[in-house]
Amino acid sequence: MSRGRFAGAVGSWLVALRIARREARRARRRTALVLAMITLPVLALSFTAVSWDMAELTRAEQLDRRLGGADAELRWSAENALVQDAWGESSWPAQGESVPRTRPVAAAEITALLPAGSRVSRVRWWVPFEVRIDDRNVSFDARSLDLTDPVARPLARLRAGRPPAEPTEIAVSQRALRRLGVPLGGTVRTADGGGPYRVVGVVEFPDNLREVVAVRPEAPAGPVAPADESWLVDVPGRLDPALVDRLNARGVTVTARTAVPGRDDAAGDGTPLPDAADTGNAVLVGGLGLLEVVLLVGPAFAVGVRRRRRDLALVAVAGGDHVHLRRVVLADGVVLGAGGAALGLLLGTAAAFAGRPLVEQYVTAARSGGYRVFPAALAAIGAVAVLAGVLAALAPAWAAAREDVVAGLAGRRTPPRHRRRWLVVGVLLTLGGAAVAGLGAASTTPTVILAGLILGELGLVFGTPTLIGLLAGAGRLLPLAPRLALRDASRNRSSAAPAISAVMAAVAGSVALGVYVASDEARARADWQPGIPPGNVLLLRSDSGAAELPPVAQVAERVRAVLPDGTVARVDVPACAAPTSPEDYCNVAAVVPPDRECPYELTGYLTADGRRRALADPRCARPSRSPDGLYLPALVDDGSALPVLTGAPAAEVATATWVLRAGGVVVNDPRQVVDGRVAVTASRSSAGQDPPSTVTATLPGYALRGGLPVDRLFLSAAAAARIGLTGEQLGYAVDTTGPPTVAQQERLVADLPRLASLQVQVEQDQPYSDRRPLLLLLAVGAGVITLGAAGVATGLAAAEGRRDLSTLAAVGASPRVRRVLSLCQAGVIAVLGSALGIVAGLGSALIILSSVNRRYAAAWPVETPYPVVVPWLTLGVLVVVPLLAMLGAGLMTRSRLPVERRLE
């Protein structure tokens, strides 16, 4: 660029920015509108960025929380020498295999390794602490440490009372105090009968603001591996690197306040690169958000350009060429983008500072580090906001540069021209986007799917102006108000099209995601395999198994108090008979004969041909599978629990019971039964025995064909004994004859544990997932954008149409006309945007799901296809929202027709 041209460019930018700045002050409402739309997302993003940055602790802050008042933290994790990194975050054996330290560590052992005069304090970061509250066992995050010791004291902040000084004293967090329901000074007992513990203080651990209990190191804490406990040490003078070497040689890792010299400092190399796919998705979602802001803000710039037609023509008269005119409008985008960015960053940062205690309490559940901002993120957010402003002004700027100067001077408007090339671009982008999304779905690459959807939406954005033109032409038979509204939208396409596109993009995204979520939920439901008949209940022992459980009759009596028709059966699972040590573990399975086994591996790779053959092989059509619900693969039973657990027909239950009582086994897979017999293999693992020993026996067997198709093996007691097993009571199964109500479940949960240590588990007929809130949230998000876009566009259209309204008033139109016109203007934006969005969203979802299903049809192992489920909840909201937008526009419009005094 020559010097003269450069000077010209600078000069014209200066003029353009000056005009934009002053214009922003003159058109205050429009400025406020644009600022709000840019400021809000910037505020939200900068709030998140600053809050995240404050919550992301520096190494010094992390060490403060870990070391308290100590010089270093030691962890005795190995019996042999190890090598550690500079911060003690990772270690590996100096030679050979690591030998983990399992023996408890005594304070004296640690002190012996340290210089004379050193002090140590043991901290266990997690110890069990379960308290019975309202008939339930509630587990608390408990820490075992001495808060009276100056070395450990800084780990927590004392809020009230004093630190525990006796083993029977505890300090708790504020939330834990509330949960325990005792006052300061009150006592609590643990669920296993431990205590009582007196609550002597309220403390706050900055790394955990949830329900935390601090117990004394002397309090019984159960087995804790040495690697899971820290020793905070205070050494006289500085921590000597040679001491670290000596400690490492004994298997102790050291975390000091400064990096240990001469060690790997992996963390010092900077943060690891983010995952490419995640980054791609984030960029695309951010791009979609940017597009939404651009589309929402665009109409305001378009209207601004129309209102300043004469000003722009005057610039042309004064010698401004098309580049200068574009700059004048783009400068609006720069000024308002920068203004919105500055305001958003300021408010977002202030909100992050002001709202920090709430974020700490309810989001991160931890105290943040120092007050600081995140300059790189804020700069990026600001730059994107300015970019959004410029992009929003781009189309109006382009249009402004093409305006006829003479028409502009005369106050005439150049009628918008149908530009076939934009329609062609739109159609190509839509088709290309659909193809890309389909490809992405077929290869299950979310980034590609998202890219395709965005391309498709862009295509629809390009095609919208043409569609409005067509609709306006078709509106000639409509009554006055809708006809005027359609024609206005067509004449003011530069502002109506982005507003419609904004609604369309939001609705399409919401519908596409809604269809996916609803279909996924339907698929998960169709795929759900309960382990026992839905509604039936398992009462499982929750203790270690030492105590004898009460007899069935006693439990049945309690159950019938809640479920009058309930029947109870004892449930036993196979265990090793005559174990030689507590570590002995036995496993049992029925064998499928090799000639009946599916020859294709489920986990291995299969070629397309291999997949086809596997799908066609009858041996690979499994009659039963692992359940998603309660899992009971093998049982020892005499036929009493079988009907409760399988839901098999009575005739089959009778035969199965007969087989069990005759010393046989019952399975669910007919392939396992050969000539009325089933081969059963038991394996036993004992400490130091590798491989495990196995026993196989061929026993009389029967295969259930009715009932739940889940993998299951019922062994009679005799059959179990044949293969070195015995029955061990797991608990009880309750046949409820119908799903218990929530109240009945709560009563069971409250009543039964009084009888014995029993957990109540009710089998569900579908997975625990309720996506309705998500669907509603999606719909509400799209609805808010629809209302916003319709409101903005209607307001702008009303401001534009004042002269028309004056004319209407002059020819005798009733005041009601203005209301109806506003209602129709909002309707054009909201209805058209929603309708297009719903069609686009459904289309996108169909493309994606059918592509995935096509791939699943040829997949091995067999995958359940996605049913296409229309999210009626989302669609319902999206149909109602345009009506609301119309109603709102009608109600919020003054019915008095304006009198135009002067042409501006």
Add this chain to the structure above:
Amino acid sequence: MSEAGAVLELRDVYRTHGAGEAAVHALRGVSLTVRPGELVAVMGPSGSGKSTLLSLAGGLDRPTTGEVLVEGAALGRLDRRELARLRRRRVGYVFQDLNLLGSLTAAENVALPLELDGRGVRQARRLALAALAEVDLTGLGDRFPDQMSGGQQQRVAIARALVDERRLVLADEPTGALDSQAGEAVLHLLRRRVDAGAAGVLVTHEARHAGWADRVVFLRDGVLVDSTAPLVGVEQLLTGSGR
């Protein structure tokens, strides 16, 4: 070949809007020459093509056929960028009203073509203030248009049309929105500038304003029907009964 010394020259210019039955012939075979130091008044009834003639002269519009030359440069051969440069450096425009950008001060409005042309802000401002002084608006450079009277605004527009070394001033009903006293002052300024060596075209429908011109041309239905010294049979020509 342009007529020697002419600042503006229209040669057999036709301007037709639209095509076929909907065609509107705004100018039909108009030829006109304006020399330095000459102020030509263009008169004619509404819709006769006066403003079209001015738009063509300033390069805001292009003739359907014929040629427009400014200082010898054929505008038809210039692209949009070159035409814009011509307006920045050679041509000044004054309209009936709403001549100024509301978001620029008087001085900035005057300096606008200079700044667009890449002149430094200070130099442009200095020249603008000088031009404002020339139209008796010393001290009002930092006022915004809505802080000025209509007459003052129009004088700012003239200052912009005259700033720096502009050779052609095109004025479209520059006194239309002003009272007679302010209107006379504006025309006086225009005359003064033309006397200093510029060429001027003044579109007006008031015969007394045409009296400031050296020559009056009359347009009717896009045709130049007469070219004469001012104030001779003006009324008859305007009503179409003069010839």
